[in-house]
């Protein structure tokens with residue numbers, strides 16, 4: 001028996017990534033399967049962005065670049081963070097990473113020592129607890145409640161706090177619930193952070209441009225007394241349909257940055273130059289982002305109106321991101337519901353348990369899928385649920 005790294009060997013595989021791959025393989029055999037597992041825009045990357053990458057590659061911008069990112073991109077990101085997010089980071093506080101996921105990993109590695117605790121909010125993105133565990137930290141979930149519209153309270157955060165707490169991770173607009181930070185959520189987080197000056201805040205803002213109603217996406221880094229302790233993570237995958245480009249970034253204080261850079265230098269060196277040049281172009285593509293957002297909004301309305309009227313199912317109205325978070329009352333747990341929907345209705349979603357939702361039976365369906373597919377999903381779901389009733 002090989003003696004491998006126990007901490008890593010014991011990590012659970014990412015359920016959404018595994019299910020997405022499994023469903024894609026099943027679709028090869030059965031074209032009628034409706035795959036709503038992936039957190040991936042179904043739109044093509046805007047033409048201008050691809051053109052720029054191609055031109056840069058042809059012109060020979062194909063070697064190592066400045067480690068933390070090319071100056072042009074870091075400057076553009078600093079400008080974006082300052083004007084859009086009111087987060088006044090300097091360009092040398094910004095690191096360009098291969099995807100936001102790696103930025104989360106770097107930040108968590110840089111902050112936690114073995115045994116330190118990091119609080120994450122459930123339901124929440126599947127990778128946070130595993131990334132915390134990979135760094136030797138201990139994930140502590142705060143279970144927000146469906147009945148309370150997944151509102152954050154100071155008391156709930158406080159209950160999760162211990163002397164070992166070093167980090168709070170938040171993600172808004174949220175994957176999987178589609179919630180956006182409300183003013184009262186922000187206040188609860190700010191109060192918690194002010195009560196614990198040795199805790200850092202990691203704010204994953206990857207869905208910031210995909211918002212429909214409710215509140216604006218306001219970054220916690222814009223709160224002046226929290227700025228120094230906030231690490232922003234963001235990326236190009238969702239806003240610009242660039243999942244396969246693997247481009248993200250983080251911004252943080254100089255002190256944290258210098259630690260993050262050590263790990264970055266020894267594990268990645270830099271991201272590719274022609275992709276970074278194309279990322280500069282992407283930052284000027286807000287019209288394309290807005291077109292996609294409007295499409296997602298139409299699909300959100302379609303699913304919300306369709307699912308709410310079905311027996312045995314309920315849905316929160318997503319305020320952002322592109323996920324339908326649906327609660328089922330079928331006398332099965334969320335994995336059983338997913339198996340049932342796939343086997344009997346050809347609908348593939350991700351079970352809520354993967355996101356730490358333990359109380360309610362929920363399933364996440366991505367509506368980054370065509371309207372035709374979503375209409376087919378509604379038809380199949382209606383047939384199943386009315387039969388079940």
Ligand code: PLP
Nearest residue numbers: 039099100101125175235237248
């Ligand atoms: N953060 C959240 C909340 C996500 O949902 C995802 C992707 O699904 C990521 C980060 C990772 O994004 P990237 O493709 O930039 O690694």
